[in-house]
Amino acid sequence: MPPPRPNLELYLVTDSVNLPPNSTVYSQVEACLSAKHPPTVIQLREKHLSTAKFIELARDIYALTSKHGVPLLINDRVDVALAVGCEGVHLGWDDMVDVPTARKLLGPEKIIGLSVSDHEQLEKALEMDPTYLGIGPVFSTPTKSDHNPPLGTSGVRSLLSAMPSTMQAVAIGGINHDNVQRVLFQSKDISGKRLDGIAVVSAIMASPLPVGACNLLHETINWPPLFVPTDYSIRAEDFPIYRDNIHKHKPLVHHITNNVVKSISANITLAIGASPVMSENPAEFADLAALPNVGCVLNMGTFTGGRESLELFLGALREHNVRGNPVIFDPVGAGATNARREFAQMIVGTGYCTIIKGNEGEIRSLAGLETAKMRGVDGAGEGGSEELAEIVHDLASLENNIVLMTGPKDYISNGARTFCLSNGSKYQSRVTGIGCALGSVIAAFCAAAPVDESLIGPVISAVGMYNIAAERAEKLMEGSDQPGKWATAFVDCLATMTMSNENLTELIAAQEVEELRNLEKWGRPTGGEGLKEGEDLADA
Ligand SMILES: Cc1ncc(COP(=O)(O)OP(=O)(O)O)c(N)n1
Numbered sequence: 127m128p129p130p131r132p133n134l135e136l137y138l139v140t141d142s143v144n145l146p147p148n149s150t151v152y153s154q155v156e157a158c159l160s161a162k163h164p165p166t167v168i169q170l171r172e173k174h175l176s177t178a179k180f181i182e183l184a185r186d187i188y189a190l191t192s193k194h195g196v197p198l199l200i201n202d203r204v205d206v207a208l209a210v211g212c213e214g215v216h217l218g219w220d221d222m223v224d225v226p227t228a229r230k231l232l233g234p235e236k237i238i239g240l241s242v243s244d245h246e247q248l249e250k251a252l253e254m255d256p257t258y259l260g261i262g263p264v265f266s267t268p269t270k271s272d273h274n275p276p277l278g279t280s281g282v283r284s285l286l287s288a289m290p291s292t293m294q295a296v297a298i299g300g301i302n303h304d305n306v307q308r309v310l311f312q313s314k315d316i317s318g319k320r321l322d323g324i325a326v327v328s329a330i331m332a333s334p335l336p337v338g339a340c341n342l343l344h345e346t347i348n349w350p351p352l353f354v355p356t357d358y359s360i361r362a363e364d365f366p367i368y369r370d371n372i373h374k375h376k377p378l379v380h381h382i383t384n385n386v387v388k389s390i391s392a393n394i395t396l397a398i399g400a401s402p403v404m405s406e407n408p409a410e411f412a413d414l415a416a417l418p419n420v421g422c423v424l425n426m427g428t429f430t431g432g433r434e435s436l437e438l439f440l441g442a443l444r445e446h447n448v449r450g451n452p453v454i455f456d457p458v459g460a461g462a463t464n465a466r467r468e469f470a471q472m473i474v475g476t477g478y479c480t481i482i483k484g485n486e487g488e489i490r491s492l493a494g495l496e497t498a499k500m501r502g503v504d505g506a507g508e509g510g511s512e513e514l515a516e517i518v519h520d521l522a523s524l525e526n527n528i529v530l531m532t533g534p535k536d537y538i539s540n541g542a543r544t545f546c547l548s549n550g551s552k553y554q555s556r557v558t559g560i561g562c563a564l565g566s567v568i569a570a571f572c573a574a575a576p577v578d579e580s581l582i583g584p585v586i587s588a589v590g591m592y593n594i595a596a597e598r599a600e601k602l603m604e605g606s607d608q609p610g611k612w613a614t615a616f617v618d619c620l621a622t623m624t625m626s627n628e629n630l631t632e633l634i635a636a637q638e639v640e641e642l643r644n645l646e647k648w649g650r651p652t653g654g655e656g657l658k659e660g661e662d663l664a665d666a
């Protein structure tokens with residue numbers, strides 16, 4: 127008879143090292159089992175007990191878990207599991223006994239879990255047919271000092287997608303109630319293969335309120351995902367609403383951006399009615415992220431590489447993710463050098479980037495595609511419209527976020543729908559910082575939008591407004607070639623486009639409606655020609 131398929135949703139691994147004052151492993155487990163939503167599996171993990179003491183504790187804990195119908199697994203020690211008669215074991219690669227031997231010793235009905243940290247281990251693990259796999263660490267964690275390099279959610283996803291759909295898996299390492307939803311959501315692979323649950327140590331064992339910790343984790347795991355890609359229809363009348371939201375809410379845009387573009391980004395943020403903050407001081411990230419209507423721009427244009435810049439970017443990402451603030455990641459130059467590509471992948475794999483914005487080379491690089499055509503940080507390739515739309519669509523559905531590829535045409539997708547915008551001016555690529563500062567405008571539009579709304583509308587509106595302002599500024603040049611003058615005119619045009627002057631609003635709305643109809647051609651098919659209902663450009 128095959129072993130049962132355990133419910134791995136909330137998997138507690140015990141730890142006797144970081145317990146809160148006046149508690150023991152036994153008292154923490156006892157408390158957890160009395161919770162409204164207790165762990166669905168418990169693993170007893172003891173690294174320093176003698177065999178006799180380990181068996182004694184395991185017997186006591188097993189008396190508790192069996193009363194509540196929660197399976198108990200023993201970490202590393204098949205002998206202890208045999209002595210106690212509990213439901214199974216969890217094994218690593220350095221343990222005395224491997225999975226086939228444990229299966230022989232324990233019999234076909236026991237649960238045998240196995241850790242995996244990379245594809246090589248996964249390949250070997252699948253040959254041994256364990257009951258489930260423990261993938262980790264997702265994030266760096268002090269609980270296991272000898273852990274392997276962190277996988278990030280993209281690493282977990284990559285392992286999940288190489289597993290048969292029937293293999294059960296949990297993720298472990300640095301997971302807590304702040305990041306659990308993101309871990310579950312972002313690790314889902316494109317075919318829909320997802321984690322069966324998450325395993326935690328300190329989020330419960332180190333908590334002075336273990337019952338609350340269990341219930342909160344259960345609720346967070348089962349809460350509807352924060353970032354649902356919706357079948358959003360773009361409507362012309364939404365555009366002025368998004369723009370007016372900026373005046374109502376005066377969003378703050380926290381920038382960690384490159385030195386070349388700081389000034390223009392701040393001026394453009396101010397021009398649209400939002401407030402810029404250029405803070406690279408980690409001590410203020412939590413406070414900034416806690417303010418209302420905040421968006422964050424992470425632009426790696428002049429990153430210095432190394433641990434310090436990674437910590438800076440990841441620190442800001444973490445604080446804004448915890449608050450659910452929109453984060454716009456601009457992987458500048460990600461297609462130009464390996465160091466930049468690796469850095470960008472680390473950011474995307476470690477946190478949730480609500481919007482990834484880049485040129486063709488940068489987006490290709492993040493999508494793991496050939497970037498040979500790219501030169502320097504501002505280089506772009508020559509992909510055809512349909513190919514570019516497909517790349518943007520695929521990356522957005524893989525990351526469960528919004529992807530914007532900028533260029534002569536801008537492609538925007540949330541993985542469910544894909545849009546193409548054609549406005550803009552030749553000057554946008556001739557003045558440094560204009561491309562980067564679009565991230566500030568998008569951040570402001572998203573931070574001012576209602577929290578429960580899909581952000582594809584605000585993103586499209588921000589890009590549309592930016593490009594139309596660029597066109598207007600170009601018209602003011604009356605044919606003369608003056609990039610410097612254009613830049614000033616562009617900032618002025620952006621400022622006037624956001625003024626609440628009724629006549630002006632009407633004038634602007636006329637142009638925007640025209641542009642949004644253009645969008646509808648791509649996003650919302652109207653019949654015989656073009657796309658079918660429910661189909662997006664990438665499918666056509
Ligand atoms: C659910 C789960 N996944 C992974 C591990 C790690 O096990 P291992 O590699 O044996 O490392 P130690 O726990 O022995 O330090 C786990 N225990 N549980």
Ligand SMILES: Cc1nc(C(=O)O)sc1CCOP(=O)(O)O
Nearest residue numbers: 262263267269299300326327328
């Ligand atoms: C026991 C364990 N195994 C890991 C792995 O990577 O296999 S990480 C880990 C510790 C997880 O502790 P916390 O939830 O406190 O971060």
